[in-house]
Structures are given as structure tokens and as C-alpha cells.
Amino acid sequence: MDVKxxxxxxxxxGPEIVAEATKVLDRVAExxxxxxxxxxxxxxxxxxxxxxxxxxxxxxxxxxxADAVLFGAxxxxxxxxxxxxxxxxxxxxLRMRKSLGLFANLRPVAxxxxxxxxxxxxxxxxxxxxxxxxxxxxGGIYFGRPQGRDEEGARAFDTCTYTVSEIERVLHVAFRLAxxxxxxxxxxxxxxxxxxxRLWRETAQRVAREYPEVAVDYMFVDNAAMQIIRQPAYFDVxxxxxxxxxxxxxxxxxxxxxxxxxxxxxxxxxxxxFEPIHGSYPQAAGKNIANPMATILSAAMLLEHxxxxxxxxxxRRAVDRALAEGVVTEDLAAPGEKAxxxxxxxxxxASQI
Amino acid sequence: MDVKxxxxxxxxxGPEIVAEATKVLDRVAExxxxxxxxxxxxxxxxxxxxxxxxxxxxxxxxxxxADAVLFGAxxxxxxxxxxxxxxxxxxxxLRMRKSLGLFANLRPVAxxxxxxxxxxxxxxxxxxxxxxxxxxxxGGIYFGRPQGRDEEGARAFDTCTYTVSEIERVLHVAFRLAxxxxxxxxxxxxxxxxxxxRLWRETAQRVAREYPEVAVDYMFVDNAAMQIIRQPAYFDVxxxxxxxxxxxxxxxxxxxxxxxxxxxxxxxxxxxxFEPIHGSYPQAAGKNIANPMATILSAAMLLEHxxxxxxxxxxRRAVDRALAEGVVTEDLAAPGEKAxxxxxxxxxxASQI
Ligand SMILES: CC(C)[C@H](C(=O)O)[C@@H](O)C(=O)O
Ligand SMILES: CC(C)[C@H](C(=O)O)[C@@H](O)C(=O)O
Numbered sequence: 001m002d003v004k005x006x007x008x009x010x011x012x013x014g015p016e017i018v019a020e021a022t023k024v025l026d027r028v029a030e031x032x033x034x035x036x037x038x039x040x041x042x043x044x045x046x047x048x049x050x051x052x053x054x055x056x057x058x059x060x061x062x063x064x065x066a067d068a069v070l071f072g073a074x075x076x077x078x079x080x081x082x083x084x085x086x087x088x089x090x091x092x093x094l095r096m097r098k099s100l101g102l103f104a105n106l107r108p109v110a111x112x113x114x115x116x117x118x119x120x121x122x123x124x125x126x127x128x129x130x131x132x133x134x135x136x137x138x139g140g141i142y143f144g145r146p147q148g149r150d151e152e153g154a155r156a157f158d159t160c161t162y163t164v165s166e167i168e169r170v171l172h173v174a175f176r177l178a179x180x181x182x183x184x185x186x187x188x189x190x191x192x193x194x195x196x197x198r199l200w201r202e203t204a205q206r207v208a209r210e211y212p213e214v215a216v217d218y219m220f221v222d223n224a225a226m227q228i229i230r231q232p233a234y235f236d237v238x239x240x241x242x243x244x245x246x247x248x249x250x251x252x253x254x255x256x257x258x259x260x261x262x263x264x265x266x267x268x269x270x271x272x273x274f275e276p277i278h279g280s281y282p283q284a285a286g287k288n289i290a291n292p293m294a295t296i297l298s299a300a301m302l303l304e305h306x307x308x309x310x311x312x313x314x315x316r317r318a319v320d321r322a323l324a325e326g327v328v329t330e331d332l333a334a335p336g337e338k339a340x341x342x343x344x345x346x347x348x349x350a351s352q353i
Numbered sequence: 354m355d356v357k358x359x360x361x362x363x364x365x366x367g368p369e370i371v372a373e374a375t376k377v378l379d380r381v382a383e384x385x386x387x388x389x390x391x392x393x394x395x396x397x398x399x400x401x402x403x404x405x406x407x408x409x410x411x412x413x414x415x416x417x418x419a420d421a422v423l424f425g426a427x428x429x430x431x432x433x434x435x436x437x438x439x440x441x442x443x444x445x446x447l448r449m450r451k452s453l454g455l456f457a458n459l460r461p462v463a464x465x466x467x468x469x470x471x472x473x474x475x476x477x478x479x480x481x482x483x484x485x486x487x488x489x490x491x492g493g494i495y496f497g498r499p500q501g502r503d504e505e506g507a508r509a510f511d512t513c514t515y516t517v518s519e520i521e522r523v524l525h526v527a528f529r530l531a532x533x534x535x536x537x538x539x540x541x542x543x544x545x546x547x548x549x550x551r552l553w554r555e556t557a558q559r560v561a562r563e564y565p566e567v568a569v570d571y572m573f574v575d576n577a578a579m580q581i582i583r584q585p586a587y588f589d590v591x592x593x594x595x596x597x598x599x600x601x602x603x604x605x606x607x608x609x610x611x612x613x614x615x616x617x618x619x620x621x622x623x624x625x626x627f628e629p630i631h632g633s634y635p636q637a638a639g640k641n642i643a644n645p646m647a648t649i650l651s652a653a654m655l656l657e658h659x660x661x662x663x664x665x666x667x668x669r670r671a672v673d674r675a676l677a678e679g680v681v682t683e684d685l686a687a688p689g690e691k692a693x694x695x696x697x698x699x700x701x702x703a704s705q706i
Binding site for chain 1: 428432433437441443447472473474475478494495497500501502507508509510511512513514515516517518543544545546547548549551552555571574575576578579582583596597599600601602603604606607612
């Protein structure tokens with residue numbers, strides 16, 4: 001198979017971890033007889049520095065022409081403490097999501113046998129955890145207008161808004177996922193306070209009738225923030241709006257105790273995008289110490305998305321082997337054990353394919 | 354001292370747990386020679402049922418005339434799954450907060466020695482945790498307008514808005530608290546996406562100059578949702594806006610593993626209000642099984658707020674004794690141990706004053 005992958009390495013550790021993922025993909029291509037063509041493109045602070053735009057038109061064209069996008073990370077501390085900066089890396093990320101129509105972000109909360117003791121939760125709490133969060137990614141307060149300040153600058157405002165069709169399409173993604181899993185869906189909202197949440201709940205109640213085999217429950221977001229930690233094994237599929245999803249998926253990512261292992265997929269109208277969830281980790285940039293596993297596993301998701309299931313499985317098995325053999329970066333190295341570099345981990349995983 | 358307390362028992366288990374708190378307060382009054390006068394008033398679903406309004410004017414007048422308000426809980430499942438209900442218990446709660454000017458909600462995240470093994474987190478993660486969340490309570494998306502639907506009902510919208518002065522006053526509460534504690538303040542926002550958050554961050558950066566002795570850091574809300582679980586002992590004081598505070602304080606409440614023990618204070622312009630954080634727990638209503646400790650400890654906070662520190666301490670010591678002796682409701686009873694009823698726990702705590 002001929003595969004065209006847009007490579008958006010981005011900021012911080014992005015370039016290093018994406019390089020390890022392509023190393024592994026190259027080995028897959030060799031082994032399984034595929035031809036992978038990479039199209040690198042600029043995004044984030046790196047793109048601002050190079051061309052003054054965090055998501056240049058050319059990058060957008062590269063994504064649209066690709067079979068899938070492999071994304072590293074964006075974000076640079078020089079923007080975070082300057083709330084007045086006019087051009088920001090995050091704008092690129094948001095524009096990319098919107099213009100590629102990536103309306104559903106899927107995040108499996110995975111446990112790794114070899115890392116069972118890394119969870120901050122007690123073993124008996126975390127046991128049996130296996131759920132996936134579906135976060136709406138192109139609506140809500142991230143994109144609602146008006147957003148701004150009043151004339152004197154003494155008042156700021158953001159708008160949260162959703163249409164029925166925006167809610168329906170992501171609900172269908174979540175319901176279909178539930179059908180393919182344990183048939184349980186938790187819809188998270190704040191319907192006791194927000195009008196947008198009431199529209200979510202009404203719409204979910206209606207769409208649920210099309211999936212009678214799925215058991216649906218409704219949970220307020222504050223309660224969900226508790227239950228994800230108190231009884232993570234309760235959940236199968238969680239679906240929620242953009243801002244709640246941002247918070248809850250990051251909270252949920254803590255459960256496994258190995259943030260550096262978690263990948264995600266964003267799907268929608270155009271092309272699908274795959275990325276590690278951990279962000280640009282600027283303190284580690286250029287040091288060859290960041291964990292490339294989440295990006296390598298994002299590449300596995302990408303392969304599976306293209307229907308290359310055996311190939312995806314091969315990558316996952318190679319990752320498991322690296323974990324079992326203790327070939328891991330410093331974030332996962334057991335006390336007293338030698339941490340490997342980013343590229344050593346990538347080399348090892350590739351060698352196991 | 355003569356003390357006038359407005360008693361807003363509210364819904365679900367509210368009446369039962371508030372009754373135990375007044376039992377304990379009565380014992381304090383007797384022991385320390387105070388005179389406490391209670392003024393009961395309607396709120397929540399109970400008030401809708403009685404007079405058609407979840408926060409009647411008369412209740413407001415009772416609160417304003419009191420030295421402090423002791424609040425039970427509001428909420429009734431019959432409203433939760435009816436997103437179209439016109440009058441809702443939560444409206445009463447929100448109107449009460451707004452009209453009493455309760456702009457800062459303070460939630461200590463407390464660990465109890467006797468309950469150390471109840472946390473869902475590993476002992477080594479939770480060790481040393483001692484922080485307090487300050488949640489802005491009368492602004493943001495809870496109160497911003499416009500809120501509603503477009504004409505066809507196919508689009509819903511909410512508005513998040515903050516003024517500089519709303520942000521400043523709650524920041525001052527948080528900074529002063531930090532000064533009285535370990536001098537560390539974490540400001541939580543989403544300044545990489547929201548305009549209101551950028552105003553929060555700018556304002557915090559400015560106000561921070563008035564408190565040079567406080568070490569301030571800024572954290573995005575998604576990251577905060579992770580760090581509260583990964584390293585809860587990192588925090589001293591956390592301050593954030595209303596919606597983020599709703600989610601993060603509930604998340605943080607899980608750390609101790611004993612939700613039924615956690616109390617909160619809401620302070621502001623007029624009178625201060627004290628309440629357990631656990632909500633109306635309708636499944637337990639009328640069964641004499643709910644844990645009254647959080648409400649009893651809210652009464653302790655109330656006493657301390659009125660300057661009655663020895664009295665507050667006496668209540669806390671009595672609660673510790675009940676825990677040490679295993680005089681606890683079913684939520685805290687050790688496996689194989691007998692659970693006590695709500696009123697037995699209240700009796701015991703009162704007897705220990
Ligand atoms: C960088 C930021 C804008 C982004 C978001 O909030 O969506 C990130 O936190 C994420 O979850 O991908
Ligand atoms: C009942 C609800 C409106 C309320 C809130 O969201 O503020 C509750 O969750 C709380 O935290 O007191």
C-alpha cells in the first residue's frame with residue numbers, strides 16, 4: 001500500500017519524538033511491503049518563528065493531501081506568560097482542528113501491564129480500568145464568538161455555543177464506539193447550569209433512541225471529575241463537550257501513571273490526525289530524553305485507522321517488548337535502572353518489528 | 354455571645370444532617386455559655402414544592418439578618434433529567450450566592466489521620482497533602498448573559514464573562530490566605546484559549562506585586578487536573594474561576610477518600626455561608642444513614658468565622674474522637690464494623706464536647 005503521511009512535528013520535543021515514530025513506521029513499511037511517503041510541514045511556535053503563522057496555508061494543503069496526519073506537539077513557554085501576545089501557537093492548533101473538521105478527539109485510557117505500579121491510584125482502584133473519552137473538538141467555548149474585551153478593557157468575555165448538528169455528529173461517534181465495546185456510554189455535561197449542556201442532554205436523549213443496545217447515563221462534569229478517580233473501572237465510553245473534555249481527558253491520563261505512553265486520534269470530516277497527548281515538554285527539548293512511546297503508539301493508531309491492523313498490532317507488540325525489557329526513557333525507568341535515550345528507545349522498538 | 358444562624362436545610366439528606374449540626378452547636382452553646390438562635394428558611398426543591406420559588410425573598414431576608422448561614426444541600430433528581438424544566442433548584446442556589454455576594458468559595462482539602470487508608474491514591478502520593486481551593490463563585494459562565502437558544506432552538510449559547518474587579522477581589526482572598534499559610538499560590542486558568550482567562554492572568558500578575566512574599570505560579574486547567582492527582586502535596590492555595598473551580602474542587606475532594614467529611618465556606622460582601630460539599634444524596638434521604646460530619650465540620654468553620662476559635666476546636670476534637678472510636682456512618686465504617694446512624698453519630702459528637 002502507498003501511504004502519504006503529513007508530518008507536523010511542531011514545538012519542543014515534537015521533532016525528536018516524531019523522528020522515532022517515523023523510524024518505526026519505516027521498519028513497518030519494509031517488513032510489510034508498504035511505501036510510506038512523508039510530507040513534513042510547519043506548525044505552532046516553530047511556524048510562527050519561520051513564517052509568522054502558526055498554521056500556514058501550505059501546512060493545511062499538505063494535511064488535506066495526506067492519508068493521515070502525524071502530529072507532535074505545540075506550545076512554547078515564551079507565549080504562556082504573555083497573555084497579550086497577538087499571534088500564539090495554540091491558534092494554529094485550533095485553526096488546524098477547525099479547518100480539517102477534526103470534531104471528535106478519541107483518547108483511550110490504557111493501562112500497561114509492565115507499568116501497573118506506576119499509577120498514583122491504589123491497585124484495587126485502578127484494576128479493570130479500560131475506557132475511552134470522546135471529546136468534541138471543534139465547538140464550544142474554544143471557538144464561540146464574540147470573544148474579547150469591552151472598550152476600557154475592564155471586562156472580558158468568551159462565548160460557548162453548540163448547534164444540534166455539532167452535538168449529534170460527535171454523539172454518533174461515541175455511540176458507535178460504545179456499540180463496538182461494552183455498550184455503555186456516559187454523557188458528561190453541566191445541564192443544571194448551562195444552556196449548551198441542556199441542549200447536549202436533550203440531543204443525547206434523542207440520539208440514544210437510535211442505539212437501544214447502549215446503556216446511557218448522564219453525569220454532571222463535577223461528579224465525573226470525582227468518579228474518574230474514585231471508580232475508573234466504571235466507565236466504558238465517555239462523551240463530552242470541548243472544554244470539559246480538555247480537563248477530563250487530562251485528568252484521566254493520570255490514571256495509568258505513564259503520560260508518556262498515551263496517544264490519541266482526532267477524526268472528522270477530512271483527514272484523521274494522530275498525536276501523543278503529552279504536549280511539547282519544552283524543558284526536555286533537544287536533550288534526547290523525551291519518551292517517544294506515545295508518538296509511536298499514535299503511529300500504531302494511524303496504521304489501524306488506515307485498515308493496517310496487523311501492522312498496528314506489530315507496533316504495539318514491539319512497544320510491549322521494550323517495556324518488558326526495561327528499554328525505557330527516564331520517566332519510566334525503575335529506580336536504580338538505566339534510562340535510555342529517546343533514540344535508543346525508538347531504535348529498540350523498530351528492531352522488534 | 355448571642356448568635357443568629359440562618360438554617361437552610363434544603364433537599365435530600367439536608368434536613369437530617371443539618372439537624373445533627375445544630376445538635377452539636379447546641380451543646381457548644383451550653384458548654385461555652387452562648388445563646389444560639391436558629392432561623393430556618395426554605396431553599397431548593399423543597400422551596401419550589403412549598404412556595405414555587407427555589408430561593409424565596411423571605412429566605413434572603415433571613416440570611417441577611419443572620420450572623421452566618423448554615424446550608425445543607427439542594428438538588429432533586431426529578432429536575433436533572435428534565436432539561437426543559439423552567440424552575441430548577443439550582444437557580445435558587447445561584448441566586449442565593451449572587452444576592453448574598455458570596456464571591457469566594459473556600460474548600461480545604463483535608464486528610465484525617467483515622468481515615469488515611471480511605472484515599473483512592475497511594476499513600477506515598479497523598480502524604481503531606483494540605484491545600485485549599487478558592488473558587489470564584491458569582492461570576493463566569495454561571496452568570497454571564499446572554500444565555501439561551503436561537504429562534505429555531507437549533508443552537509444554544511452561554512456567556513463567560515469577568516470584570517477586573519470581580520477577579521481582583523477573589524484574588525485578594527486567595528493571596529491573603531496564602532500569606533497566612535505556606536505562601537504559595539497557584540493561579541489556574543486557560544489563558545492559551547480564553548480571553549477571560551487572559552484577563553485573569555494579567556490581573557493576577559498585577560495583584561501579585563502587592564504580595565511579594567507569595568510565590569505565584571500559573572497553571573493551565575488541564576494540567577492542574579493532572580497535578581492535583583499526581584502530586585497533591587505540591588499545592589498550598591489554588592485560585593480559579595467559577596466553572597474550573599467547580600470541577601477541580603470536586604476532583605480534589607476525592608483525595609481524602611472521605612467526601613462525607615469535607616466542608617466549605619463561602620464568603621463575600623454580606624453574610625458568610627457554610628456547607629458540606631457532598632450535595633443532597635437523594636438515595637439516602639429519610640433513611641438516617643447519611644454522614645453528618647461534613648455539616649458538623651461546616652458548623653465548626655462557622656464558629657471560627659465568628660471568632661469562636663476554642664469552640665470550633667472543640668467540635669473538631671469531638672469529630673476526631675468519633676473517628677478514632679469508629680463511631681461513623683456506613684460510608685466510613687471499616688469492613689465488618691457496625692455502621693452508626695446519622696443521629697447516633699451526631700449524638701456521639703455532641704456528647705464529646
Ligand atoms: C494547547 C491547547 C490549546 C490544547 C487544548 O486545550 O485543546 C491542549 O490542551 C489539548 O488538549 O490538545
Ligand atoms: C448544584 C450546582 C449548581 C453547584 C455548582 O455547580 O456550583 C454544585 O455543583 C456546587 O459546586 O456547589
